[in-house]
Amino acid sequence: MKLVKTHYNRRSFLKVSTATGGGMLIGFSWLTRCTPPIKEGLAIPDEWFDINGYIKIGNTGMVTIFSPNPEIGQNVMTSMPMIVAEELDVPWEHVVVEQGALDEDAFKNPQFAGGSLSIKLGWDALRMAGATGRRMLLEAAAKEWNVAISDLSAKDGTITELNGDRSIGYGEIASKAVGLEVPEEVPLKEPKDYKLIGTFQKNVEGSKIVTGKPLFGLDFKREGMALAMIEHPPAFGMKVKDFNESEIKEMEGIEDAFIIDTTIEDPAWSDVNAFPQLIAIIGKSTWRLMKAKKALKVNWETVSELENSEMHTERLKWDLHKGEVGESRKDGDPDEAFAKAAKVIERSYTSPFMAHNTMEPMNFFANVTEDKAELIGPTQTPKAMEESVSKLLGIPVENITVDMTRIGGGFGRRLYVNFGVEAAAISKKLGRPVKLIYSREDDMTQGTYRPTYLSTYKAGLDEDNNLIAFSAKGVGLPEGSVFPNRFPAGAVENYTAEKIKSRTNISTGAWRAPRSHFTAGAEQSFLDEVAEAAGKDPIDFRLELFDRAKNNPVGEKYDYDAERYAGVLKLVKEKAGWGEDRPGIHRGVAAYFCHHSYVAQVFDMVMADGKPKVKKVWCAVDCGIVINYEGAINIIQGGVIDGIGHAMYSELKFENGSSVHKNFTTYQLIRHHQAPEEIEVFFVENDITPTGLGEPGLPPAVGALANALYKATGKRYYHQPFSTANQELINIEMG
Amino acid sequence: MFHPISKNMSVFNLTINGESKQVDVAPDTPMLWVLRDELDLVGTKYGCGVAMCGACTIHLDGNAVRSCQLPVSAVAGKPITTIEGLSENADHPVQKAWLEIDVPQCGYCQAGQIMNAVALLNENPNPSDEEIKNAMTGNICRCGTYIRIKQAIKKVAANS
Ligand code: FES
Numbered sequence: 022m023k024l025v026k027t028h029y030n031r032r033s034f035l036k037v038s039t040a041t042g043g044g045m046l047i048g049f050s051w052l053t054r055c056t057p058p059i060k061e062g063l064a065i066p067d068e069w070f071d072i073n074g075y076i077k078i079g080n081t082g083m084v085t086i087f088s089p090n091p092e093i094g095q096n097v098m099t100s101m102p103m104i105v106a107e108e109l110d111v112p113w114e115h116v117v118v119e120q121g122a123l124d125e126d127a128f129k130n131p132q133f134a135g136g137s138l139s140i141k142l143g144w145d146a147l148r149m150a151g152a153t154g155r156r157m158l159l160e161a162a163a164k165e166w167n168v169a170i171s172d173l174s175a176k177d178g179t180i181t182e183l184n185g186d187r188s189i190g191y192g193e194i195a196s197k198a199v200g201l202e203v204p205e206e207v208p209l210k211e212p213k214d215y216k217l218i219g220t221f222q223k224n225v226e227g228s229k230i231v232t233g234k235p236l237f238g239l240d241f242k243r244e245g246m247a248l249a250m251i252e253h254p255p256a257f258g259m260k261v262k263d264f265n266e267s268e269i270k271e272m273e274g275i276e277d278a279f280i281i282d283t284t285i286e287d288p289a290w291s292d293v294n295a296f297p298q299l300i301a302i303i304g305k306s307t308w309r310l311m312k313a314k315k316a317l318k319v320n321w322e323t324v325s326e327l328e329n330s331e332m333h334t335e336r337l338k339w340d341l342h343k344g345e346v347g348e349s350r351k352d353g354d355p356d357e358a359f360a361k362a363a364k365v366i367e368r369s370y371t372s373p374f375m376a377h378n379t380m381e382p383m384n385f386f387a388n389v390t391e392d393k394a395e396l397i398g399p400t401q402t403p404k405a406m407e408e409s410v411s412k413l414l415g416i417p418v419e420n421i422t423v424d425m426t427r428i429g430g431g432f433g434r435r436l437y438v439n440f441g442v443e444a445a446a447i448s449k450k451l452g453r454p455v456k457l458i459y460s461r462e463d464d465m466t467q468g469t470y471r472p473t474y475l476s477t478y479k480a481g482l483d484e485d486n487n488l489i490a491f492s493a494k495g496v497g498l499p500e501g502s503v504f505p506n507r508f509p510a511g512a513v514e515n516y517t518a519e520k521i522k523s524r525t526n527i528s529t530g531a532w533r534a535p536r537s538h539f540t541a542g543a544e545q546s547f548l549d550e551v552a553e554a555a556g557k558d559p560i561d562f563r564l565e566l567f568d569r570a571k572n573n574p575v576g577e578k579y580d581y582d583a584e585r586y587a588g589v590l591k592l593v594k595e596k597a598g599w600g601e602d603r604p605g606i607h608r609g610v611a612a613y614f615c616h617h618s619y620v621a622q623v624f625d626m627v628m629a630d631g632k633p634k635v636k637k638v639w640c641a642v643d644c645g646i647v648i649n650y651e652g653a654i655n656i657i658q659g660g661v662i663d664g665i666g667h668a669m670y671s672e673l674k675f676e677n678g679s680s681v682h683k684n685f686t687t688y689q690l691i692r693h694h695q696a697p698e699e700i701e702v703f704f705v706e707n708d709i710t711p712t713g714l715g716e717p718g719l720p721p722a723v724g725a726l727a728n729a730l731y732k733a734t735g736k737r738y739y740h741q742p743f744s745t746a747n748q749e750l751i752n753i754e755m756g
Numbered sequence: 757m758f759h760p761i762s763k764n765m766s767v768f769n770l771t772i773n774g775e776s777k778q779v780d781v782a783p784d785t786p787m788l789w790v791l792r793d794e795l796d797l798v799g800t801k802y803g804c805g806v807a808m809c810g811a812c813t814i815h816l817d818g819n820a821v822r823s824c825q826l827p828v829s830a831v832a833g834k835p836i837t838t839i840e841g842l843s844e845n846a847d848h849p850v851q852k853a854w855l856e857i858d859v860p861q862c863g864y865c866q867a868g869q870i871m872n873a874v875a876l877l878n879e880n881p882n883p884s885d886e887e888i889k890n891a892m893t894g895n896i897c898r899c900g901t902y903i904r905i906k907q908a909i910k911k912v913a914a915n916s
């Protein structure tokens with residue numbers, strides 16, 4: 022066991038305790054009322070004791086663990102409490118999980134769902150919460166029996182005297198642990214002693230989901246609450262002037278209609294929003310509001326250029342050469358190396374704008390009074406939302422509460438907070454609680470879209486087919502997707518990479534595995550082509566490069582661990598039986614490292630009725646310690662399907678500043694019949710600090726898909742969406 | 757059965773999950789919004805409003821229909837079942853299979869997926885992979901749980 026500083030002290034405990042007993046609980050009442058916590062063999066407690074911000078123990082031994090981070094489907098509501106329960110050493114069957122409200126002081130953990138960081142950043146705080154709780158229960162029992170703590174053991178929810186007959190359940194001693202000084206140092210378990218971490222556990226909200234309980238933001242209801250919908254300008258570059266206000270207000274079921282302005286001076290990164298001025302319509306029924314939206318007659322004014330997709334393509338090509346270079350890297354002398362290379366391969370890759378399209382459209386509840394604001398709904402960044410509402414309405418953050426509902430998908434869209442800010446502005450103006458609802462069309466045409474990208478890769482091989490020069494140049498609207506210090510940086514003697522800026526007035530933002538999803542596809546299919554030109558097996562070719570990076574790295578640093586990277590490739594190679602002859606199966610491989618985790622995939626493709634079809638996907642993952650295998654496998658499978666879907670089918674085109682696609686009638690998402698038949702997931706076993714899985718499963722899927730498509734069809738796929746885009750090599754010369 | 761109150765409102769008698777309900781809404785109101793706004797049955801989800809995603813799937817007289825496209829005036833006394841009416845305690849065989857396979861990620865689409873799967877299995881207790889795909893393809897899962905959905909359906913079929 023190693024001792025670890027808790028970062029708790031007496032004062033912070035008191036703070037935790039007040040928060041748990043006061044403000045936070047109010048927020049929970051709606052969220053938990055759907056199902057009383059029923060645990061087999063455990064009575065529902067009539068008294069609860071707050072141990073710390075994460076843990077509440079009932080007098081019957083039932084334990085409530087508050088999950089700090091937003092749940093967007095990445096399953097942290099199961100995995101984060103599992104870590105607490107492991108260190109508290111309580112049977113998982115005794116645990117009920119509740120969503121914690123925003124209170125970073127109490128949780129000692131940044132409460133957001135982004136960058137696949139929940140598990141990585143929460144790892145210490147979660148273990149500490151469990152371990153301090155366990156320690157305080159031990160101390161309470163030691164006092165009670167007048168023995169030393171070292172005479173006791175605490176496990177499986179029971180404290181036992183080592184050399185005696187006495188034992189007591191956590192529930193029976195919990196009252197005595199309340200108010201004890203929080204230890205400054207606590208021992209943490211060694212990974213080999215884990216009983217719960219590393220098992221298969223089901224989603225803690227599974228039964229609420231399959232019975233249709235009110236879990237999501239859109240399901241939230243408060244007595245006296247109004248409903249609101251918004252109308253935003255029909256095009257990027259437009260602004261609302263006025264509208265047929267009195268006509269709309271007279272419509273049946275409509276209570277009010279007005280323009281709100283949510284312009285935030287000094288905006289944060291999460292305030293991306295092309296349409297700060299919006300029309301808000303208020304009523305009691307969603308259908309009436311939808312009809313009123315149709316009856317709007319609005320004067321819009323054009324305030325900046327109305328862009329279209331052709332313009333975007335031209336701009337990408339131009340700025341690839343002329344745009345301002347942001348991050349970059351250079352090793353050796355790439356120009357000279359390319360000049361003397363025996364073979365030079367150059368390819369360009371593109372991908373269109375994409376929408377997030379969470380299945381649950383944007384929505385939020387707000388109840389703003391004179392100097393207080395209560396916000397409830399689906400957000401990946403509750404803290405950022407609190408700050409933005411504070412800035413817009415001039416209400417101090419101490420007077421703002423944010424409760425998180427379950428979230429019907431995030432993918433990065435809900436890192437941005439405009440919908441919550443809009444709800445708050447509407448509630449303020451109305452003077453009563455309101456739930457703002459976006460229609461699917463509102464959601465799809467007013468996004469923080471995945472930028473459109475163009476990247477060009479160039480490789481030089483010498484006479485012996487060694488990779489002697491490599492160049493990656495990428496531009497995007499508004500910024501390219503190249504990561505200069507990622508693979509193959511460090512593995513090629515002469516190397517250059519440039520991330521180039523451009524511009525657009527279309528609002529863009531993070532989209533599941535930002536930039537990595539495109540870069541992995543482009544780079545990994547390019548390397549496949551280079552390996553082929555070098556006459557090498559694509560896995561062996563990559564392994565050679567990892568050897569170089571490990572044994573004799575080029576340059577000062579690179580952003581990956583070559584051994585772990587190679588490790589997932591080796592594992593997938595072995596599991597998939599790579600290299601064996603499998604008649605009728607066309608295989609593609611890719612590996613990518615992003616968001617601190619390593620994933621390699623092999624796609625098995627077949628031709629069915631003349632069409633390529635992914636039959637099976639083999640995945641090897643290294644994310645360090647796996648907390649919950651069930652959730653980990655599920656999210657990797659989801660990432661693969663998401664990667665295939667968006668690379669194959671999805672695109673958002675623009676005409677006169679408007680998204681051409683407004684609903685799933687024309688915006689294609691992958692469907693049942695297009696999904697692979699099977700995805701098998703393998704994990705590298707090690708004791709490395711765990712990292713996240715929400716994003717890393719997606720990027721390599723794009724590359725492995727392109728490479729399998731090549732084997733199946735004989736055609737290389739450079740441009741997304743693969744199913745409809747013209748795959749000719751594009752001319753990126755200017756003029 | 758129509759009792760117009762104003763030119764835009766009418767009273768409708770509905771049978772939902774075996775219970776009689778009365779609502780007073782515009783006749784063109786889709787059942788989706790009658791369930792969600794008027795009856796507090798929010799298990800049925802809004803995803804697209806144009807019959808393209810399946811999140812709003814309910815049963816009308818035992819058949820899976822998209823409630824976003826079903827005006828309340830077209831229900832005509834036929835019984836409706838929603839996800840809330842499938843079982844009291846998540847013990848409908850399809851719900852049980854969903855839990856055993858641990859299908860959901862975000863969970864938002866799952867009520868619609870389950871309602872669609874139940875209708876499929878009622879009609880065809882032992883569907884082939886091809887039949888599953890054809891029947892389920894109108895239900896989008898943005899999180900990509902398709903493989904697990906198929907596994908869950910096959911599990912029910914195997915147990916039936
Ligand atoms: S909401 Fe009815 S099909 Fe999408």
Ligand code: FES
Nearest residue numbers: 862863897898899
């Ligand atoms: S589980 Fe998220 S949309 Fe299906």
